[in-house]
Amino acid sequence: MPSPPSLIRADHPLFVTKRRRFIDRIATVASWGATLFVLFFLGSLLWTLLYNGLPGFTLHLFTHSMKAPDQNGGLANAIIGSILQVGFALLLATPAGLLTGIYLAEYGAQSPLARVVRFVSDMLLSAPSILIGLFVYLIMVAPLEHFSGFAGSVSLALLAMPIIVRTTENMLRLVPHSVREAGIALGIPKWRVTLFICLRAAQSGIITGILLALARIAGETAPLLFTSLGNSKLSFNMERPMASVPLAIYEYAGSAYQDWMQEAWSGALLITVAVLAINIVVRISTYKGRT
Amino acid sequence: MTYLTSIKARHRTADPFFRWLAIASGCGTLVIVSAIIAVMVAGGWKAFTVFGPRFLIANVWNPVTQQFGAAAPLFGTLASSVFAMIVAVPLAFGTTFWLTMIAPPRLFSVVSMAVQLLAAIPSIIFGMWGVLVVVPFVAHVAQPFAQWLFGSTPILSALVTGPRFGTGLLTTAFVLAIMITPSMTAVLCDVFTAIPPVLRESGYGIGATRWEVVRYIMLPYSREGFIGSIVLGMGRAMGETMAVTFVIGDNNHISWSLFAPTNSIASLIALEFPESPTGSLKLASLLALGAILMAISFFTLWCSRWLLTRGSLARC
Numbered sequence: 001m002p003s004p005p006s007l008i009r010a011d012h013p014l015f016v017t018k019r020r021r022f023i024d025r026i027a028t029v030a031s032w033g034a035t036l037f038v039l040f041f042l043g044s045l046l047w048t049l050l051y052n053g054l055p056g057f058t059l060h061l062f063t064h065s066m067k068a069p070d071q072n073g074g075l076a077n078a079i080i081g082s083i084l085q086v087g088f089a090l091l092l093a094t095p096a097g098l099l100t101g102i103y104l105a106e107y108g109a110q111s112p113l114a115r116v117v118r119f120v121s122d123m124l125l126s127a128p129s130i131l132i133g134l135f136v137y138l139i140m141v142a143p144l145e146h147f148s149g150f151a152g153s154v155s156l157a158l159l160a161m162p163i164i165v166r167t168t169e170n171m172l173r174l175v176p177h178s179v180r181e182a183g184i185a186l187g188i189p190k191w192r193v194t195l196f197i198c199l200r201a202a203q204s205g206i207i208t209g210i211l212l213a214l215a216r217i218a219g220e221t222a223p224l225l226f227t228s229l230g231n232s233k234l235s236f237n238m239e240r241p242m243a244s245v246p247l248a249i250y251e252y253a254g255s256a257y258q259d260w261m262q263e264a265w266s267g268a269l270l271i272t273v274a275v276l277a278i279n280i281v282v283r284i285s286t287y288k289g290r291t
Numbered sequence: 292m293t294y295l296t297s298i299k300a301r302h303r304t305a306d307p308f309f310r311w312l313a314i315a316s317g318c319g320t321l322v323i324v325s326a327i328i329a330v331m332v333a334g335g336w337k338a339f340t341v342f343g344p345r346f347l348i349a350n351v352w353n354p355v356t357q358q359f360g361a362a363a364p365l366f367g368t369l370a371s372s373v374f375a376m377i378v379a380v381p382l383a384f385g386t387t388f389w390l391t392m393i394a395p396p397r398l399f400s401v402v403s404m405a406v407q408l409l410a411a412i413p414s415i416i417f418g419m420w421g422v423l424v425v426v427p428f429v430a431h432v433a434q435p436f437a438q439w440l441f442g443s444t445p446i447l448s449a450l451v452t453g454p455r456f457g458t459g460l461l462t463t464a465f466v467l468a469i470m471i472t473p474s475m476t477a478v479l480c481d482v483f484t485a486i487p488p489v490l491r492e493s494g495y496g497i498g499a500t501r502w503e504v505v506r507y508i509m510l511p512y513s514r515e516g517f518i519g520s521i522v523l524g525m526g527r528a529m530g531e532t533m534a535v536t537f538v539i540g541d542n543n544h545i546s547w548s549l550f551a552p553t554n555s556i557a558s559l560i561a562l563e564f565p566e567s568p569t570g571s572l573k574l575a576s577l578l579a580l581g582a583i584l585m586a587i588s589f590f591t592l593w594c595s596r597w598l599l600t601r602g603s604l605a606r607c
Contacts, residue, residue: 020500021500023500024500024502026502027388027501027502027505028393028501028502030385031386031388031392031393032389032393033385034381034384034385034386034388034389035385035386035402038382038386038406038469038472038473039402039405041469042405042409042469044420044424045412045417045420045424045469048420048423048424049416049420052423095316096316096319096320099312099313099315099316099317100313100316100317100319102313103313103314103316103317104317106313107310107314108314108317113314113317113318114317116321117318117320120320120321120324121320122592122596123324123589123592124320124323124324124327126523126526126527126530126588126591126592127324127327127530127585127588128529128530128531128532128557128584128585128588129530129532130532130560130561130581131327131331131530131581131584131585132327134560134564134581135326135327135330138334138578139330142569161320162320165320189305189306190306190310191305191306191308191309194309195309215411218413219412219413219414219415219416220413221414221533222532222533222561225561225564225565226564226565246415249415249419250533253418253422253537264419265419268415268419271413271416272412272413272416275411275412275413276408276411276412279411280408283404283407
């Protein structure tokens, strides 16, 4: 037998020399450092939020509307405004997003129009949210000459729609082709196959997408600045300016009053808890769905 | 028989109807995005015609003399997001390296869950945290230290001069970096886990260290996806409004100092739009800035998509 190839020589570049082990050690330490650095600052963020938000996080916050400084107000009207606007936004965005997603997955596929629609939907997904607000101001608020909760909802819907489009398309693509063929072979028209077979098979994934869209728009502030404007009174009229939690946070955080600052932090805590809760629910349910 | 034909007749109308409904809503998306671009450009047209191409480079923002230029907010936008990327890319890469190669299984699930959850925190929270934590730190620790360190060096001293406000370019960049690191890490992790495990294993098989597997196998293999996720994060940093508005300092001048208050396009729009009457030159200038921001963000999206799809197509 000839001796083994010269790979196992101390000076061969692939042999683990001290230098290579040292570089690996440095990279390992650096990556531990990076992870701890990131986790440290994110922990600092959550700690700041809890430390400043918890003292004002009482029932009072949910039962009283916004008031002048030192009047001991709450955020009830902002919470109601947020729920109304976000709910209406989802009501607008879900059908439109579902239909567009169905078009991309079932009808358009790789046609030129579908490619353009897909790209444009991604453009909407990554468009700066303040520009969406600006756009809705120019087409809805300026011509009608008043700010409204509807305008806020429309701008939120524009942000939610591309998320729903993307998840709907991806989930429909996961439905095996044989399922569609089986439906067609039974004489079921395509629209029924799509709506009652494919969509139902992809149901949980699509609901996940809608929930993620909800979590995304619930914390958006920038698109509401010029559309729903904010309102310090309790109002259910979506044709008038409307309060929302992120706008209240923005208004109060910039103020100099102690109790307004307290309400801003409590509102921030509230919205973070809501957004994280939605995300946790989504992740737990998708995790269960997989196993 | 008649039953069957009636069903057929109904489907003959229902099927195309549904099909056209789907196509129409797809086209609706197209119309919306075209309308956004058209409205921005039309609204900003006045600024482009009044100031000409000089609008892009004029370092002036003066509502009193009606002189507006895009240079300062454009510089603020680009500089803050570039600096943010300088901080965020190594952090996101390091965290990804840790998550995919080093993390013990139990820690992996906790940390990756935390990272994904933190990517969902609303940006206004980062702005408030920035004001309360980062701004005082920069004002009382970082800038005094930098001034002590570089204050007497000829060129570097210009970078650290100025009053110690705490708000400014570097603060914004840092808050942005902490904000985008979780989502960038999530994308990078997806890119890395999409690499066939065989490649990684064969790397270990010939005796490569973990770092060498990442440096010579994973990174070259996923180069496009890696750059694509960076560009995606950069797009997000440039369009960010709320986190920036709180900490950037609202000052429309370009300054050499890294600690000087400045402005980004998004924060300028958020702060000054309510004070811009309809039809004024200021409003037109803000809309023109919006159109520029739109163009930048679409360009970055196009780049990242091109890189990400090219990366995945090349492997098929």
